[in-house]
Structure formats: C-alpha cells, structure tokens
Amino acid sequence: MSDIVVTLPDGSELSVPSGSTVEDVAYEIGPGLGEDTVGGVVDGDLAGTAEPLEADCELRIITEDSEEYLTVLRHSAAHVFAQALQRRHPEAKLAIGPSTDEGFYYDVAGVDLDADDLEAIEVEMDEIIAADYDIEREEQPREEALAIYADNPYKRDILETEAAGDDPVSFYRQDGWRDLCRGPHVESTGEIGAVELLTIAAAYWRGDEDEDTLTRVYGTAFETESALEEYLERREQAEQRDHRKLGRELDLFSIPDVTGPGLPLFHPNGTRVLRELEAFVDGLNDDRGYEFVETPHLFRTELWKRSGHYDNYVEDMFLLDVKDEEYGLKPMNCPGHATIFDEGTWSYRDLPVRYAENGTVYRKEQRGELSGLSRVWAFTIDDGHLFVQPESIEREVTAILDQIREVLETFDLGYEVAFATRPEESVGSDEIWAQAESQLRDVLADSGLDWELESGDGAFYGPKIDFAFRDALGRDWDGPTVQLDFNMPERFDLTYTGEDNTEHRPVMIHRALYGSYERFFMVLVEHFDGHFPTWLAPEQVRILPISDDNVGYARQVKNRYLGEFRVDVEARSWTIGRKIQQAHDDRVPYMLVVGDDEEAAGTVSVRDRFEAERNDVAVETFREQLRAEVDECRVEPDFVDG
RNA sequence: GCCAGGGGAGCUUGGGUGGUACAAGCACCCGACUUGUAAUCGGGAGUUCGGGGGUUCGAAUCCCUCCCCUGGCUCCA
Numbered sequence: 001m002s003d004i005v006v007t008l009p010d011g012s013e014l015s016v017p018s019g020s021t022v023e024d025v026a027y028e029i030g031p032g033l034g035e036d037t038v039g040g041v042v043d044g045d046l047a048g049t050a051e052p053l054e055a056d057c058e059l060r061i062i063t064e065d066s067e068e069y070l071t072v073l074r075h076s077a078a079h080v081f082a083q084a085l086q087r088r089h090p091e092a093k094l095a096i097g098p099s100t101d102e103g104f105y106y107d108v109a110g111v112d113l114d115a116d117d118l119e120a121i122e123v124e125m126d127e128i129i130a131a132d133y134d135i136e137r138e139e140q141p142r143e144e145a146l147a148i149y150a151d152n153p154y155k156r157d158i159l160e161t162e163a164a165g166d167d168p169v170s171f172y173r174q175d176g177w178r179d180l181c182r183g184p185h186v187e188s189t190g191e192i193g194a195v196e197l198l199t200i201a202a203a204y205w206r207g208d209e210d211e212d213t214l215t216r217v218y219g220t221a222f223e224t225e226s227a228l229e230e231y232l233e234r235r236e237q238a239e240q241r242d243h244r245k246l247g248r249e250l251d252l253f254s255i256p257d258v259t260g261p262g263l264p265l266f267h268p269n270g271t272r273v274l275r276e277l278e279a280f281v282d283g284l285n286d287d288r289g290y291e292f293v294e295t296p297h298l299f300r301t302e303l304w305k306r307s308g309h310y311d312n313y314v315e316d317m318f319l320l321d322v323k324d325e326e327y328g329l330k331p332m333n334c335p336g337h338a339t340i341f342d343e344g345t346w347s348y349r350d351l352p353v354r355y356a357e358n359g360t361v362y363r364k365e366q367r368g369e370l371s372g373l374s375r376v377w378a379f380t381i382d383d384g385h386l387f388v389q390p391e392s393i394e395r396e397v398t399a400i401l402d403q404i405r406e407v408l409e410t411f412d413l414g415y416e417v418a419f420a421t422r423p424e425e426s427v428g429s430d431e432i433w434a435q436a437e438s439q440l441r442d443v444l445a446d447s448g449l450d451w452e453l454e455s456g457d458g459a460f461y462g463p464k465i466d467f468a469f470r471d472a473l474g475r476d477w478d479g480p481t482v483q484l485d486f487n488m489p490e491r492f493d494l495t496y497t498g499e500d501n502t503e504h505r506p507v508m509i510h511r512a513l514y515g516s517y518e519r520f521f522m523v524l525v526e527h528f529d530g531h532f533p534t535w536l537a538p539e540q541v542r543i544l545p546i547s548d549d550n551v552g553y554a555r556q557v558k559n560r561y562l563g564e565f566r567v568d569v570e571a572r573s574w575t576i577g578r579k580i581q582q583a584h585d586d587r588v589p590y591m592l593v594v595g596d597d598e599e600a601a602g603t604v605s606v607r608d609r610f611e612a613e614r615n616d617v618a619v620e621t622f623r624e625q626l627r628a629e630v631d632e633c634r635v636e637p638d639f640v641d642g
Numbered sequence: 643g644c645c646a647g648g649g650g651a652g653c654u655u656g657g658g659u660g661g662u663a664c665a666a667g668c669a670c671c672c673g674a675c676u677u678g679u680a681a682u683c684g685g686g687a688g689u690u691c692g693g694g695g696g697u698u699c700g701a702a703u704c705c706c707u708c709c710c711c712u713g714g715c716u717c718c719a
Contacts, residue, residue: 105714114646115646115647199646199647199713199714200647200713200714201646201713201714202644202645202646202714202715203644204715207715207716209643209644209715209716213715214715215646244711248652261710307719308719312719316717365717366643366644366716367710368643368716368717369643369717369718375718459719461719473713478718487719544679546676546677547676548677549676573675573676573677574681574682575681575682576678577678577680578677579677579680580679581681582680584680593678605679611679611680613679615679
C-alpha cells in the first residue's frame with residue numbers, strides 16, 4: 001500500500017500508509033493524543049476517528065478540548081434523541097439529524113409530535129444518557145444498508161446521493177440501536193452532559209417545497225448541566241433586548257392588528273431616530289455625488305412588465321385595479337430610477353449618474369415570514385442606483401464600500417460580508433460577468449474586508465456583495481448591499497453615447513447603506529439595548545427638578561441653553577429617586593438634576609444613564625460638550641468620563 | 643404557505659378545563675407628600691376573555707372557521 005502525506009496544523013508533514021484512519025494518525029503523533037481523539041477535520045470537513053485517509057490531506061485532530069467537540073457531542077445528542085423517539089414511536093422514520101451552531105435538530109417522518117411528546121422523549125433521552133451506552137462505529141455493505149432502510153425513503157436517498165459509491169457505509173450503534181451516519185461521535189452517551197429539546201417545526205425534505213413535509217425537532221446539548229443553564233440564561237437575556245419588546249417599552253413603534261400585518265407605525269420617539277438616520281445617510285450621499293429623486297409608491301403594471309417584476313415577482317406584489325387598468329405598489333425602486341435615467345440623453349462624460357431615494361416599497365412576503373421590524377410588508381430602503389460604464393465598476397463599488405464602512409463604524413456594528421457570484425441561470429454575456437466579477441474581487445481584496453464567497457449565489461442579473469447583521473436572538477439579516485445589474489439596462493434599453501460616438505449600454509448598480517430603515521432600526525435597538533447614541537436618542541436630555549419649586553429653573557435651563565437638543569423637563573411631583581429611575585428605564589443619555597443649590601449657582605448636576613455623575617457643572621460647559629458628542633456621532637455618552 | 647406554541651385591563655402576568663370574569667404589579671386619573679441621585683403613601687377608573695359561527699338552559703372554557711402573534715421551515719428581484 002502506498003503512503004500518503006498528511007499535513008498537520010503546525011505545518012509538519014507525516015507520511016502514513018494510505019487507508020490509515022484519523023485515529024491511526026493521532027496515535028502516530030502521540031499515544032496520548034490517540035487516546036483522546038474524538039474525530040478529525042480533514043481538509044476542512046469534520047470526520048470520524050475511523051475515517052480512512054486515502055489521499056494527501058490536511059488533518060487536525062479533535063479532542064475534548066477542541067471547539068468542534070461540542071459539535072460532535074451535539075451530533076451524538078441528535079442520535080440519542082432519535083433513539084429515544086423510536087423507543088416511544090417505533091414507526092418514526094428518521095431523515096437527517098445534524099448539529100447546528102446552537103445545538104442540533106432531527107428531521108423525522110411518520111409521527112405527529114406535540115409539546116407533551118417532547119417532554120416524554122426528553123425523559124427517555126435522559127435515561128439513555130444515564131445508561132452511558134458505548135457508541136460504536138460499524139460498517140455495512142451498501143446492499144445491507146439499503147435493506148435496513150427498505151421502508152425509509154430518506155435514508156435510501158442519502159445512500160444514493162451523499163453516501164453513493166461502492167464502499168461500505170458507516171453506521172453508529174448504541175445499545176443495539178443504530179443510525180446511518182458519517183460521524184464522528186463521542187465515545188458513549190454518558191459524555192453528553194445535558195440535553196434540552198427546544199421546539200418543533202415543519203421542514204421540507206432536502207429543503208424543497210415540493211418534497212415531503214417532515215417534522216423537525218430542535219434541541220441543544222452541552223457537556224455539563226451548568227453550561228446548558230448558562231445557554232438558556234443567555235437566551236433569556238437576549239430576549240430582553242428584543243426590539244419588539246423595547247419598541248413597546250420605549251414607545252418607538254407598534255404594529256397593531258388593525259393596520260394589518262407587517263405594516264409598522266413609527267411613534268414620535270421612533271421617528272426622531274429615523275429622521276436622524278435619514279439625515280446621516282443623505283449627507284453621505286450628498287458627499288458622494290448622488291442626486292436625490294422622488295418616485296411614487298404606485299405604478300402602472302406596464303412598468304413592472306417592462307422591468308420583469310411582473311413575470312418574476314408578481315406573487316409578492318400588491319396589485320390593484322383602477323378603472324379597468326392594473327396598478328401595482330412598488331416592490332423595488334429601481335424601475336422608477338431606470339425610467340428617470342431613460343428620460344434623459346447621456347454622454348459618457350455624464351456618467352456615472354447616481355440617484356438616491358429613501359423609497360418605501362411593498363412586498364407581500366409569506367405570512368409566516370413576518371417578524372417585528374426585521375421582515376415587514378412595507379419598508380423604506382435608503383436606495384441608490386448608479387448608471388456606470390462597465391470599466392468604472394471598480395471605482396464606484398469602492399466608493400460604495402467606503403460609505404458602507406462609514407455607516408458600520410459610526411454605529412459600531414458587527415457584520416459579515418458575502419460575495420455572491422454568477423448563478424446557473426443568468427442574463428448578460430460571459431464577458432461582462434467575468435469583467436464584473438473580477439472587478440468586484442479586486443475591490444474586495446483592496447478593501448481589507450473579511451468576506452466569504454457564495455459561489456453561484458448571485459442574482460440572475462448580476463453579482464453582489466451583501467452585508468449581514470445578527471439580531472439579539474442570533475439570526476442573520478441582510479443589511480447593506482451592492483448589486484451589479486446587467487438586466488435592467490437591457491429591459492429599459494438604457495444607453496449613453498461613448499467616446500466613439502456610438503451607443504453603449506451602462507451597467508446599473510443597486511446599493512443600500514442601511515438596507516431597510518426598519519431592519520436597520522431593529523439592529524440598532526438590539527445592538528444598543530435601547531441605549532441609542534446621544535445623537536440618535538429620541539430624548540437626549542431630561543432635566544429633573546428636585547422639588548416642584550425647581551421646575552421653573554429646569555425650564556429655564558432647557559429653553560435658554562439647550563433649545564437645540566431634544567430635552568424634556570420631568571415636571572411630575574415624584575421623588576428625585578423615582579425620576580431617576582424612570583429616566584434610566586427610558587434610557588435617556590443625560591439627566592440633569594437641579595435643586596436649590598444648582599439654581600443658586602446657575603449650574604446642573606449631570607448623571608448619565610450608566611450611573612456616572614458630575615456635580616456643579618456650568619450649563620454652558622455641558623452644552624458645548626453635548627454639542628461635540630452629538631456632532632461627532634459618538635456611540636456612548638462620554639461627558640462624565642471625558 | 644407548512645409545523646408547533648400562543649391570544650383575557652395600555653403593559654407584564656397568576657387563577658379560572660360548562661354556572662354572573664376572580665385578580666396582582668406597573669402605567670393612567672384624583673388626593674396627600676415637596677422630595678438631593680435607581681420605584682413616597684392613599685384612593686379611583688379600566689378587561690364582556692382575538693373575530694365570527696355552532697352545541698347548550700347557560701360558553702373565556704367544547705366544536706368549526708377566520709384573524710393576529712411567537713419559534714422554525716420554505717421563500718427572499
């Protein structure tokens with residue numbers, strides 16, 4: 001048998017016989033490591049201890065100390081769930097049960113489960129864990145495996161796809177129960193310290209709407225009970241920052257039944273924030289040579305037929321008949337902007353043309369998709385469309401990424417970047433795709449951003465760069481985006497006259513810095529836990545008179561010195577402690593406490609929402625520093641510290 | 643659209659699985675207190691139980707149906 005070369009994480013190379021398993025290699029490195037091995041990562045893919053290595057590869061051994069250990073353990077927990085399920089419901093057919101970032105799930109068919117079943121199954125799981133069964137890998141010939149799953153179309157499907165080939169396939173066995181599985185797994189069920197089943201959902205086999213509907217059970221598992229409790233605790237805390245909860249408490253917005261689903265109302269407090277957000281992004285667009293345009297919310301469907309939305313997107317559009325003619329609320333702003341461009345005649349000297357609009361769009365998303373402000377039926381995009389020569393894509397996209405970065409840095413947000421390339425079905429020539437993708441690649445390389453390639457995930461009309469935010473509950477939402485479009489210019493027959501005096505087709509760039517205002521607002525609320533930076537805060541300062549006698553002075557401070565800010569005077573006859581409590585609850589950045597002493601001295605006592613205090617401050621001093629904090633869009637109140 | 647869970651004062655909730663909706667805290671209104679850095683005290687008003695239909699002498703409760711919310715799935719030009 002020939003040797004293969006295994007490259008280890010430290011760069012060293014090990015020559016082993018082809019067909020050696022992960023565990024063999026671990027023992028080769030050291031007996032102690034061999035003993036501790038629970039699996040390996042082969043060329044980036046998780047593999048079991050008994051995975052045979054047939055070719056040169058990179059290998060990292062996983063032990064109980066590795067990050068991946070939890071992944072392995074959760075996969076084993078999924079098996080424990082499946083065994084427990086089949087103990088109680090032998091008729092259940094297993095489909096697929098992987099681990100996820102937060103735990104695991106198992107898709108099953110042939111059983112109806114409800115919340116009570118989960119509890120019973122959890123008890124069964126605890127028994128299996130307490131029994132500490134060994135988990136053993138075994139190999140079966142393919143024919144044998146197919147026979148085992150004679151009445152399980154899902155496992156047979158797996159055997160014919162992922163596990164296709166002539167080699168025997170692996171099963172993992174515990175207590176006489178077994179499951180087709182690539183592994184790896186922990187050594188015995190007792191290693192799973194704590195499990196919890198979380199929820200039931202419907203899922204489609206292979207994620208395909210046309211395939212069978214399966215029952216998906218989500219759960220999570222940890223090495224210890226305390227780690228599980230910590231996780232559940234963290235989840236509860238995350239729920240405290242949920243924008244739907246804070247939105248109500250801080251009186252920012254509401255989505256009442258009476259107005260319809262996914263149609264949010266922004267209250268005065270929320271609208272104050274939105275207006276600052278608009279002003280900020282309008283400023284960025286102004287600086288970068290955008291022209292502002294305004295378009296209506298409703299167009300003849302002629303326009304949507306021209307843009308292609310009517311063919312591809314009509315299911316999600318709100319349509320209405322007006323005097324025997326069909327109109328549609330706009331799901332996107334681009335057709336309007338393309339039409340504005342089309343109304344003009346352009347020379348290459350005029351390009352790029354950049355249009356910006358805070359445009360509200362309407363998309364009839366599936367009902368189950370609506371969620372707070374993150375997925376709604378009506379939302380406003382800080383939309384921008386650029387009409388550029390193909391050769392200037394790189395320069396324009398660079399400028400857009402700069403804008404996006406300025407936004408992200410200003411708000412101190414975490415994000416992930418994805419570069420999505422040409423899908424199988426697409427419009428536009430090979431040349432223009434190649435040129436555009438290579439330009440985007442260069443831009444990304446120069447940007448220094450960490451990004452992931454999502455090959456084939458681009459829009460049919462062009463490649464794109466997407467930025468995603470994570471909400472308080474760990475879900476990712478698309479935010480800023482840059483998309484190239486070769487389709488719309490065709491459909492609208494957009495042209496400009498080139499240097500060579502012939503007509504050329506511009507490339508269109510769709511871009512948004514926030515994405516949707518609603519969603520961005522959601523991200524900010526959760527990111528700051530309602531503690532908006534002072535420049536955004538609905539109420540920036542609240543003046544708290546010690547007694548009713550000081551209300552007059554409080555109003556004077558507000559009107560004479562702080563008229564340029566959003567300031568309220570707390571005039572209720574509460575104790576000062578109560579007023580402070582309320583201001584904290586309302587997350588007002590600054591409280592100015594004024595009593596007889598301050599009134600006599602013409603000062604204020606400053607307290608910020610994080611409890612820091614500074615007494616006997618001249619009002620003018622406070623005003624100046626507040627001005628600077630707001631102008632510089634500082635994220636945290638820093639008057640007291642600074 | 644699919645699966646599961648849910649819907650009662652403005653909010654957060656406890657109780658009520660066929661017999662007049664029983665309530666708590668906060669918020670709100672009234673009164674007293676005039677307060678020095680994270681909830682002063684007392685009183686009052688407010689919910690026909692998501693909508694509609696059915697069964698019943700009687701429905702928040704049982705049945706049907708619709709709406710909405712939550713978590714997932716799918717979708718996401």
